Amino acid sequence: MKILLLGAAGQVGFELHRGLQVLSEVIPATRDGRLPGGGSARIADLAAPATLETLLDDVRPDVIVNAAAYTAVDRAESEPELAQAINAEAPGLLARWCAAHGSKLLHYSTDYVFDGQGKHSWREDDATAPLGTYGRSKRDGEVAIEASGCDHLILRTAWVYAARGHNFLRTMLRLAGERDHLRVVADQIGSPTPARWIAAVSVALLARWQAGAPWPSGLVHLTASGQTSWHGFAEAIFTTALATGLLERAPTLEAIATSEYPTPAKRPAYSCLDTSALRERFGISLPDWREGVTQTLAELAR
Numbered sequence: 001m002k003i004l005l006l007g008a009a010g011q012v013g014f015e016l017h018r019g020l021q022v023l024s025e026v027i028p029a030t031r032d033g034r035l036p037g038g039g040s041a042r043i044a045d046l047a048a049p050a051t052l053e054t055l056l057d058d059v060r061p062d063v064i065v066n067a068a069a070y071t072a073v074d075r076a077e078s079e080p081e082l083a084q085a086i087n088a089e090a091p092g093l094l095a096r097w098c099a100a101h102g103s104k105l106l107h108y109s110t111d112y113v114f115d116g117q118g119k120h121s122w123r124e125d126d127a128t129a130p131l132g133t134y135g136r137s138k139r140d141g142e143v144a145i146e147a148s149g150c151d152h153l154i155l156r157t158a159w160v161y162a163a164r165g166h167n168f169l170r171t172m173l174r175l176a177g178e179r180d181h182l183r184v185v186a187d188q189i190g191s192p193t194p195a196r197w198i199a200a201v202s203v204a205l206l207a208r209w210q211a212g213a214p215w216p217s218g219l220v221h222l223t224a225s226g227q228t229s230w231h232g233f234a235e236a237i238f239t240t241a242l243a244t245g246l247l248e249r250a251p252t253l254e255a256i257a258t259s260e261y262p263t264p265a266k267r268p269a270y271s272c273l274d275t276s277a278l279r280e281r282f283g284i285s286l287p288d289w290r291e292g293v294t295q296t297l298a299e300l301a302r
């Protein structure tokens, strides 16, 4: 079996690259042909569909794992065409190639496909209503994949972070060294989810399929258990980082409303995903989000 891993330098892609190699031959691809920490990869620019097709015809993967995405939520508001090309058009092309060649597609999507109104955890079949360009482009990607008729699995996840890459946890640790006081939004609620956990579930599902289980098809929500606000997430990061000696001092935290922190993109207020399908279909549920903070900070401390 041959797996083509797109976005191998991203948070989830980096973790997948490590995990997938246990299963089969993995061909990593990145936008610039380089891997984090050295090493080379195939070049795959999702903004340039023609080059993608050439790569697919050359590699002929049995499975495409697409961890590449345009993830700059605010910047997407001023680059809607680029976000659409990478998050919607490219996944559509990948899916049509898979349909034509009998290959499988594993893809990732986001809680930002929902508008976040109300206080119930979102189920896979709830109506989507993205508030911004990023969420809209990701939803269009889901639709394009579903329309292709290929064997696919879309894992919708949320609030992704890791010991590397651009994410909230690393931003908080950086700001701890620069500021005495931080104002953090407390009225957006979600489930912070480590990239490593997303990769581990992906690898487990592919391993089962490789061992003879049916392809785990469809759209499935995948996040850590429990929920918090960005403010609660920041609090847990600082408390744990102080306790483990990763930080010597932490800023004081002030809870603020979204309206006090205007951003180009509107974000969902309540974006927790209902993960019962993951549990019922595959017997998998992820630990509480706080455990992810502890694990990720321990990884950073090493």
Ligand SMILES: NC(=O)c1ccc[n+]([C@@H]2O[C@H](COP(=O)([O-])OP(=O)(O)OC[C@H]3O[C@@H](n4cnc5c(N)ncnc54)[C@H](OP(=O)(O)O)[C@@H]3O)[C@@H](O)[C@H]2O)c1
Pocket (backbone or CB within 6 Å): 007, 008, 009, 010, 011, 012, 013, 030, 031, 032, 044, 045, 046, 047, 048, 066, 067, 068, 069, 070, 071, 086, 107, 108, 109, 110, 111, 138, 156, 157, 158, 159, 160, 161, 165, 166, 195
């Ligand atoms: N991050 C989150 O909070 C979050 C939340 C919910 C869902 N998700 C979804 O989870 C998946 C993985 O996200 P992540 O957190 O791992 O994102 P990430 O760390 O931003 O990684 C995305 C990767 O895609 C690459 N990429 C961007 N444009 C590309 C292009 N034109 N061609 C090829 N590669 C390109 C980036 O490369 P460069 O480094 O060169 O830009 C980066 O390596 C995505 O589908 C994302 O939508 C993420």
